[in-house]
Amino acid sequence: MAVKEENKEKGIISAINGPVIKGKNMTTFKMREMVTVGEQRLIGEVIVLEGDVGTIQVYEETEGLKTGEEITPTGRPLSLKLGPGMLKNMFDGIQRPLEKIQEISPIFIPEGIGLLSIDDKKLWPAVMTVKPGDLLLAGSIFGTVEETQVIQNRLLVPPNVSGTVIDVVPDGSYTIEDVLVTIRDAKNELHELKMAHEWPVRTPRPNAYRRETLVPLITGQRVIDIFFPIAKGGTAAIPGGFGTGKTMTQHQLAKWSDADIIVYIGCGERGNEMTEVIEDFPKLIDPRSGKSIMERTVLIANTSNMPVAAREASIYTGVTIAEYYRDMGYAVAMMADSTSRWAEALREISGRLEEMPAEEGYPAYLPSRIAEFYERAGSIETLGGDDGSITIIGAVSPAGGDFSEPVTENTKRFVNVFLALDKSLAYARHYPAINWLESYSGYIKILSDWYEDNVAEDCISLRNKMLELMYEENKLQEMVMLVGEDVLPDDQRWVLEIAKIIKVGYLQQNAYNKDDTYVPLEKQYAMLKAIEYLYDRGREGLKLGVPTSRLKNIDIFSQFIKMKYTIPNDDLSGIDKLKDEIDQYFDVLFKKYEN
Amino acid sequence: MKKEYLQIDKVVGPLIQISDVDDVFYGEVVDIVEISTGNIKKGKVIKIEEKNVIIQVFQNTADLAAGNSIIKFTGQAFNLPMSLDLQGRIFNGIGEPIDNGSDIFSLVEANINGRPINPMSREYPRNFIQTGISSIDTLATLIRGQKLPIFSGNGLPHNELAAQIVRQARLGDNVDEEFGVVFAAIGVKHDDEKFFRKSFDEANVMDRVVMFVNYADDPIAERITTPRCALTAAEYLAFEKHMHILVVMTDITSYCEALREISSAREEVPSRKGYPGYMYSDLASLYERAGMLKDQVGSITFLPILTMPNDDITHPIPDLTGYITEGQIVLGRDLFQRSIYPPVAILPSLSRLMKDGVGEGFTRGDHAEVANQLFASYSKVQEVRDLSQIIGEEDLSSTDKKYMAFGRAFEAKFLNQGFDESRNIIQSLDLGWKLLALLPLTELDRLSPENIDKYFPKEA
Numbered sequence A: 001m002a003v004k005e006e007n008k009e010k011g012i013i014s015a016i017n018g019p020v021i022k023g024k025n026m027t028t029f030k031m032r033e034m035v036t037v038g039e040q041r042l043i044g045e046v047i048v049l050e051g052d053v054g055t056i057q058v059y060e061e062t063e064g065l066k067t068g069e070e071i072t073p074t075g076r077p078l079s080l081k082l083g084p085g086m087l088k089n090m091f092d093g094i095q096r097p098l099e100k101i102q103e104i105s106p107i108f109i110p111e112g113i114g115l116l117s118i119d120d121k122k123l124w125p126a127v128m129t130v131k132p133g134d135l136l137l138a139g140s141i142f143g144t145v146e147e148t149q150v151i152q153n154r155l156l157v158p159p160n161v162s163g164t165v166i167d168v169v170p171d172g173s174y175t176i177e178d179v180l181v182t183i184r185d186a187k188n189e190l191h192e193l194k195m196a197h198e199w200p201v202r203t204p205r206p207n208a209y210r211r212e213t214l215v216p217l218i219t220g221q222r223v224i225d226i227f228f229p230i231a232k233g234g235t236a237a238i239p240g241g242f243g244t245g246k247t248m249t250q251h252q253l254a255k256w257s258d259a260d261i262i263v264y265i266g267c268g269e270r271g272n273e274m275t276e277v278i279e280d281f282p283k284l285i286d287p288r289s290g291k292s293i294m295e296r297t298v299l300i301a302n303t304s305n306m307p308v309a310a311r312e313a314s315i316y317t318g319v320t321i322a323e324y325y326r327d328m329g330y331a332v333a334m335m336a337d338s339t340s341r342w343a344e345a346l347r348e349i350s351g352r353l354e355e356m357p358a359e360e361g362y363p364a365y366l367p368s369r370i371a372e373f374y375e376r377a378g379s380i381e382t383l384g385g386d387d388g389s390i391t392i393i394g395a396v397s398p399a400g401g402d403f404s405e406p407v408t409e410n411t412k413r414f415v416n417v418f419l420a421l422d423k424s425l426a427y428a429r430h431y432p433a434i435n436w437l438e439s440y441s442g443y444i445k446i447l448s449d450w451y452e453d454n455v456a457e458d459c460i461s462l463r464n465k466m467l468e469l470m471y472e473e474n475k476l477q478e479m480v481m482l483v484g485e486d487v488l489p490d491d492q493r494w495v496l497e498i499a500k501i502i503k504v505g506y507l508q509q510n511a512y513n514k515d516d517t518y519v520p521l522e523k524q525y526a527m528l529k530a531i532e533y534l535y536d537r538g539r540e541g542l543k544l545g546v547p548t549s550r551l552k553n554i555d556i557f558s559q560f561i562k563m564k565y566t567i568p569n570d571d572l573s574g575i576d577k578l579k580d581e582i583d584q585y586f587d588v589l590f591k592k593y594e595n
Numbered sequence B: 001m002k003k004e005y006l007q008i009d010k011v012v013g014p015l016i017q018i019s020d021v022d023d024v025f026y027g028e029v030v031d032i033v034e035i036s037t038g039n040i041k042k043g044k045v046i047k048i049e050e051k052n053v054i055i056q057v058f059q060n061t062a063d064l065a066a067g068n069s070i071i072k073f074t075g076q077a078f079n080l081p082m083s084l085d086l087q088g089r090i091f092n093g094i095g096e097p098i099d100n101g102s103d104i105f106s107l108v109e110a111n112i113n114g115r116p117i118n119p120m121s122r123e124y125p126r127n128f129i130q131t132g133i134s135s136i137d138t139l140a141t142l143i144r145g146q147k148l149p150i151f152s153g154n155g156l157p158h159n160e161l162a163a164q165i166v167r168q169a170r171l172g173d174n175v176d177e178e179f180g181v182v183f184a185a186i187g188v189k190h191d192d193e194k195f196f197r198k199s200f201d202e203a204n205v206m207d208r209v210v211m212f213v214n215y216a217d218d219p220i221a222e223r224i225t226t227p228r229c230a231l232t233a234a235e236y237l238a239f240e241k242h243m244h245i246l247v248v249m250t251d252i253t254s255y256c257e258a259l260r261e262i263s264s265a266r267e268e269v270p271s272r273k274g275y276p277g278y279m280y281s282d283l284a285s286l287y288e289r290a291g292m293l294k295d296q297v298g299s300i301t302f303l304p305i306l307t308m309p310n311d312d313i314t315h316p317i318p319d320l321t322g323y324i325t326e327g328q329i330v331l332g333r334d335l336f337q338r339s340i341y342p343p344v345a346i347l348p349s350l351s352r353l354m355k356d357g358v359g360e361g362f363t364r365g366d367h368a369e370v371a372n373q374l375f376a377s378y379s380k381v382q383e384v385r386d387l388s389q390i391i392g393e394e395d396l397s398s399t400d401k402k403y404m405a406f407g408r409a410f411e412a413k414f415l416n417q418g419f420d421e422s423r424n425i426i427q428s429l430d431l432g433w434k435l436l437a438l439l440p441l442t443e444l445d446r447l448s449p450e451n452i453d454k455y456f457p458k459e460a
């Protein structure tokens, strides 16, 4: 499909500086308008207009451009085509399908391929749910298409039109460009509704109202679900130096979260990581749907070697797609790996515009851009009256691994869950390397009812108790580093022993192990409960004067360390047996110390 | 016919500015001809502002002045001729032969900037390359098609390590898959370049090596093109001639310093330590050229070497590199000072691709567990050493004393190995088990009972 170019006056390229170009004769252009640039028709967006001079960021490689070549307006802002055909596919930063690009050029991504979008030839079997005379409000549903094996695409009236149905096609197979419904609005104007409609990426899609987020996003990852839960519709950041596990964590969340839809943005990261997703996701079965997790996934890839301006756009492309599925009434989870690359793209463009830099060369508007982005998360009622949500989980890549840099600091201000990845844990191969002392979740309070009703009455108090034990262990470790472990009193050594079980047996979770990669909440709770049991029974012994060395039964301890592997996810009876073993051992042991 | 220009308005470092120019394109290559001698320098358009053009010159600009040179726009992007004849040849940083051999003639030309590989076209790398070095093979496994840098420091034996890898690594699956080496020297001393040339000779691979050399006393703008020329040759050999190519590149630090110098000549807003804000994307445009393609033979395995200023891994050069590459092999000065070769600091080292390339069918079923256990135990050794500094080794608990012994043996026997010594992966894994046996079984919590049964050394 060629880009629709307006028959308006054209601009003339007057300056070229990497991805930023300037043009003259641009008085009739609009701010944020999408344009095509030069003979190759590169895609760009107007970002500054001053008099008749416009500045454009170009989403493709600009080598080969000349001054004097034309800039052509398209009459609309950078927009996406939202319709069926996005799930199971991978797009570049401005929604061009990488599979189609591959058909044009088998290995490398060329420039000047124009504005491709979702497939407009494919026939989708549509079921129409309205009839002539029905009143259709903005954002309501007029039909359905089975987009994949697990996701039904609910055909939405665009958020900016409404009216009375005057014509509907019969159920049948149509392309996204076919007119399915015609409506007449209050001003007597006719509107044609198709499967797909366009929406500008930089404008949040409207909703009826925001509501509180009361349900956790269940991820199957113990340290997250039990210790630092993320609410559906909430925001989380995963900061960490290179190699600490940001991408692995994001992949784990994309694979196992109980969201309906996953939008995964590879923003300025490795090509191979996107390839890995394409190769692995189709083979992984979603424990809830029984189908491949790819069936619910949309991928956006602007790898680190792709044009930097499209990196800036990729985040907005992703969140706009997320909003589209949210508006159908789905719970969407979006991962952006890494938001730092997006911020750096902002910085690079800003530098080329010779704007006054604030901290570390970042533009002064960095905090407001970060805030705007995370504000597109939320739990809402859709215009059509359904529940929908977007959870945003952003990776942050701090320069030098130092969290006191502008992107991490500003992100921290606007997210509610902070999963701090720790280099020394990663060096010791403690994965996920989420530091339990530095991380936090602001959702514990509002989610505690849910945990009490759905997991166990004492789930949150158990969590708090165990977290306190870990804080205590941290203080004790500092002492151990000064005097050695042997001089500590027995009750403190017992804390150290239990903390070790929590670290190795509980917090460490092996993403490569087929059972441990995803663990149901019941098992997460039962495991921690068993550790508490061991801890408490041991303390009984301490009161009787049993030394820690006797409490630490090698066999029981090694069963605790390995219970994540040995106790099947769907049969927790082993945990009760383990408790029995503790009782048998301790009962005999304690007898010797009683009286 | 392209116009020629005589007027140079300004020379700033490697950049020249000329005015009143028409009809040039961004990235166009220019020839700068010195009138008196006819010598030609090459440059490239890096900014166009109305009729003013900034050109980055790849050779020395000191003798350039208004009137003494003619600037000719060639109408070409920076292309290099590509042919199998590149092999066995030596070029400078802009791809001109410097070995007295003939020019390369070919109808195939490639733009040295390359283009991003479509992630849909990539194949995720999964094939183990045995380097014969225990620390790397066991703990930071090199995978064919991986980009795995060596983070080193001044005076550390990174060149020896790279040479040993070139000599010992087997890249192809079988005899009929061709392999080759592309070597790029960026701002290196003549001695270093000689060392590599000699080691290629000794490994008997010289006729399979393509060399691009920019010496420390060569112009810095040429450092920007050196790696690009090398990777363009690598892409040609790997993706069009279906060879398995190992790219060795040293020193990325010189490359980044050149980038910084040019950026400052362009008066750009600097980010950390004066390096330009786009250094991440720029480095990515090099590193991401490694990889493999779906359904075809051929691969680029990329071993860049960089020296960390002040051995600081958080310095922007190693930092941004580590964010792009698929792991890193970090060399440690304290190991080096204790005469351990190769001084691989295993804890900060990482191979992100090893997860899919080791284990049953690739190396051996116990590989992942052994690696995990060695990491965990050696990381505990560091804690115990810190403690023993304070309370003395004699006062350590008996378990901690075993950790001390394990740490010493691990460094002396596992990390340490000869420059000419190649150990296969089975030998390395067995050695790992033998050393782990120095620790009480209860400390080995990363090993499964099955593997302990199968591999734990039985007491004699």
Ligand SMILES: Nc1ncnc2c1ncn2[C@@H]1O[C@H](COP(=O)(O)OP(=O)(O)O)[C@@H](O)[C@H]1O
Residues within 6 Å of the ligand: A240, A241, A242, A243, A244, A245, A246, A247, A248, A249, A431, A432, A433, A509, A510, A511, A512, B323, B350, B351, B352, B353, B355
């Ligand atoms: N949960 C995990 N389980 C097992 N290994 C992990 C886990 N998280 C991280 N790793 C290891 O750490 C490496 C680096 O992780 P990655 O997510 O790529 O880091 P980052 O994105 O922060 O640079 C991975 O290749 C893997 O070996």
Ligand SMILES: [Mg+2]
Residues within 6 Å of the ligand: A246, A247, A248, A269, A337
């Ligand atoms: Mg990552």
